[in-house]
Amino acid sequence: MTEAIAATARWQSCAIVEIATRTPSIKSFFLSLSETFKHAAGQHVDVRLTAPNGYNAMRSYSIASAPSDSRVIELAIERLPDGEVSPFFHDFAQVGDTIELRGPLGGHFLWPGSSSKPVLLIAAGSGVVPLMAMIRHRKASGDPVPVALSLSSRTWRDVLFRDELLELEMSLPDFALAVALTREPATRRTDFSRRIDARMVADVAARLPGSPGCALVCGSNAFVDIAVDAVLSLGLEAGAIKTERYGA
Amino acid sequence: MVTRGFTGRQSGSELSDRIPPGQHLVDNFPVLTAGPTPRIDPADWTFTLRVGPRPVKAWSWSEFNALPRTRMTRDIHCVTSWSKLNTAWEGVAVDDILADAGLTAPTPFALAHCYDGYSTNVPLADLATGKAMVALNYEGQPLPREHGGPGRLLVPHLYFWKSAKWVNGLQFTERNEPGFWELRGYHIYGDPWNEQRYTND
Numbered sequence: 001m002t003e004a005i006a007a008t009a010r011w012q013s014c015a016i017v018e019i020a021t022r023t024p025s026i027k028s029f030f031l032s033l034s035e036t037f038k039h040a041a042g043q044h045v046d047v048r049l050t051a052p053n054g055y056n057a058m059r060s061y062s063i064a065s066a067p068s069d070s071r072v073i074e075l076a077i078e079r080l081p082d083g084e085v086s087p088f089f090h091d092f093a094q095v096g097d098t099i100e101l102r103g104p105l106g107g108h109f110l111w112p113g114s115s116s117k118p119v120l121l122i123a124a125g126s127g128v129v130p131l132m133a134m135i136r137h138r139k140a141s142g143d144p145v146p147v148a149l150s151l152s153s154r155t156w157r158d159v160l161f162r163d164e165l166l167e168l169e170m171s172l173p174d175f176a177l178a179v180a181l182t183r184e185p186a187t188r189r190t191d192f193s194r195r196i197d198a199r200m201v202a203d204v205a206a207r208l209p210g211s212p213g214c215a216l217v218c219g220s221n222a223f224v225d226i227a228v229d230a231v232l233s234l235g236l237e238a239g240a241i242k243t244e245r246y247g248a
Numbered sequence: 249m250v251t252r253g254f255t256g257r258q259s260g261s262e263l264s265d266r267i268p269p270g271q272h273l274v275d276n277f278p279v280l281t282a283g284p285t286p287r288i289d290p291a292d293w294t295f296t297l298r299v300g301p302r303p304v305k306a307w308s309w310s311e312f313n314a315l316p317r318t319r320m321t322r323d324i325h326c327v328t329s330w331s332k333l334n335t336a337w338e339g340v341a342v343d344d345i346l347a348d349a350g351l352t353a354p355t356p357f358a359l360a361h362c363y364d365g366y367s368t369n370v371p372l373a374d375l376a377t378g379k380a381m382v383a384l385n386y387e388g389q390p391l392p393r394e395h396g397g398p399g400r401l402l403v404p405h406l407y408f409w410k411s412a413k414w415v416n417g418l419q420f421t422e423r424n425e426p427g428f429w430e431l432r433g434y435h436i437y438g439d440p441w442n443e444q445r446y447t448n449d
């Protein structure tokens with residue numbers, strides 16, 4: 001289980017090559033690496049912004065792209081109204097700007113790899129970013145491990161990577177998707193119109209062809225705690241549950 | 249490299265000499281944990297001191313609470329880049345734990361072990377002489393579960409992953425043995441003032 005990812009992650013300057021509006025509050029930033037690296041699905045980078053007087057601000061962002069696309073990485077950043085770094089990306093950053101980052105970082109919240117039992121993925125909002133890297137990796141690598149994703153969002157428009165996920169639900173074998181909308185009714189029969197709870201997690205896990213061998217949960221701390229309690233009540237051991245908490 | 253268009257939320261205050269490089273201030277207390285938040289009933293809680301594999305002494309919750317109390321108000325620094333000033337803690341200094349076990353300086357290094365299987369390594373020099381404690385209270389209240397209650401290690405001068413939550417023992421080791429995050433790409437020592445975030449920083 002121990003991944004000793006000990007290579008030195010140096011700071012590098014990356015050009016923004018594309019910006020895509022994903023939801024009303026989330027944009028994707030495609031960054032062209034000057035020093036190519038190969039990340040593992042689930043890892044993040046640290047981004048550093050520097051003001052003219054030398055003041056800088058650093059934040060972590062998960063990599064949304066699959067490891068197979070190694071020259072350009074995708075970050076999906078949610079705009080927090082009073083934040084320092086995320087509004088900069090949304091309101092000021094433009095294609096052609098350069099951004100400093102280092103990575104890939106984090107050796108725990110990782111795709112479990114092939115030959116494992118079914119995998120249960122649970123996220124809220126921008127928490128789906130590292131899980132998207134895993135789903136894209138599963139597709140690109142042809143890894144046959146079954147995956148179910150439970151994704152909570154406020155409204156249908158807020159579902160990050162929605163169209164791609166809907167397409168994968170149709171085309172990727174053994175991939176189940178359940179969207180949970182918290183602020184409007186869901187229209188698809190397989191989705192939910194409420195906040196996450198133990199019943200919902202059990203329902204989504206039951207869409208897997210066998211009991212999950214592990215669960216990866218990402219989102220705000222409050223969301224992760226509720227989701228993890230639900231996964232524990234499925235009978236998974238604590239050691240089989242990995243969490244990424246964005247902090248607040 | 250200056251980032252075009254970025255000015256930032258510069259505090260520019262007299263506090264800036266308390267904020268290590270690459271860190272920013274927060275007023276809240278973010279929670280970052282690699283797995284589920286354990287539930288530990290104080291009635292089932294024990295703290296074990298080991299030298300190598302050998303247990304030297306173990307304390308129950310009530311025995312541990314009868315040890316001398318220490319208070320510390322310190323600035324804390326998380327590797328994810330937030331810093332929080334003037335956090336107030338109360339608990340049992342590592343010096344007093346060692347003294348109660350009749351030990352002074354067993355070995356130069358230690359590993360803190362935790363209920364969730366987490367571990368982290370800290371040199372004895374960073375634990376002793378009043379530098380660290382097992383914290384039981386935060387801001388005058390029992391330490392909340394999400395922040396490591398019933399008890400967490402507090403080594404405030406190192407990045408906060410060294411302040412292991414849900415701690416249940418200290419193991420003294422001859423060599424500096426990497427713990428959970430130290431095996432997963434994070435720095436073996438973790439000094440925020442030297443920005444020792446990741447391996448080889």
Ligand SMILES: Cc1cc2nc3c(=O)[nH]c(=O)nc-3n(C[C@H](O)[C@H](O)[C@H](O)COP(=O)(O)OP(=O)(O)OC[C@H]3O[C@@H](n4cnc5c(N)ncnc54)[C@H](O)[C@@H]3O)c2cc1C
Nearest residue numbers: 059060061062076077078080082083084085086126129246
């Ligand atoms: C491993 C990891 C991976 C992550 N991946 C992603 C990702 O893929 N996508 C993503 O969007 N985010 C991700 N995050 C979160 C990200 O790192 C930032 O925390 C987030 O973008 C907010 O940063 P910010 O500078 O915009 O807000 P901050 O300035 O950090 O503020 C956060 C919130 O606190 C409030 N606040 C805090 N301090 C102050 C203050 N002094 N004054 C005013 N308001 C304050 C603000 O209102 C704001 O809403 C990740 C975090 C981690 C740890």
